[in-house]
Amino acid sequence: MILTIYTDGACHPPSQTGAWAALIFAANNEEDTLLQGIVTHTTHQRMELTAAIEALYYAEKKAMPLSTVALYTDSQYVADLPTRRKKIVQGNFITKKGNLRQNTDLLQVFFGLLDRVEVELYKVKAHQKQGDLPNHNRRVDKWVRKVLREHLRS
Template identity: 35%
Template sequence: MRIVVYADGGCEPNPGTGGWGAVISGTDGAIELYGGELATTNNRMELTAAIRALEHFHDGAQVEMRCDSQYVVKSITEWMPGWKARGWRTSKGFVQNLDLMQRLDELNSLHDVCWIWVRGHSGDPRNERADRLAAQGRREVLR
């Protein structure tokens, strides 16, 4: 049985103060993770949410990762094989957020992850909760 994760990140302004949140739904209930950074970008926070969630699991976990960031989902499912084949370069230069992309690739290889894009702010309670956790992470880092 797959563990379902909703991961979200945001930044206000972008770039600026950001937060990330993740809701992990398993048979034992839900686990909520969140955090933030003072100087970051929206994309870095989206990636961080997925990374922090995957770091929560032991190797070999079966995970359904639901993200409202097409950047994250397409990076891991479509673009990354080409980047790796070109020495972590895009057709136009270096991969942005390389440190996080490489960490995400490492974690993705340790687990059985099914990546799913979900529309943000569409009423899914767990996606909305991940969004609120990201906002909480942003607020708390400013204290």
């Protein structure tokens, strides 16, 4: 069975408040699941990565017979992580300048999930106009921004 997931994150830098969302479709497409959350003292990249992590936790916890998770993200940062993983881990999460890599805590969690869940990551263009076909990336993008706006208003 293939689980299809669309993720997105958003951040309001002045308040350092962020939101993440994941739209999850089971293979039978009978219903979709929307996960969301608010985080304080965060960045945009952390929210993009958190969305992917929470979606993969969901896939892992559902205990369904998964063959693959197809995860769609508009984040180049998240989409490139599997390619950069070996170098990041071999460098012990330290940058060339000798500093601890940003988001090390989330990177370690994400890489651990990649070891337990079969994931195919797909980079999609962000903020595309709605066309004739369903645009799930646009849907999750609009949702995460709405969640963040509503939180900031309250």
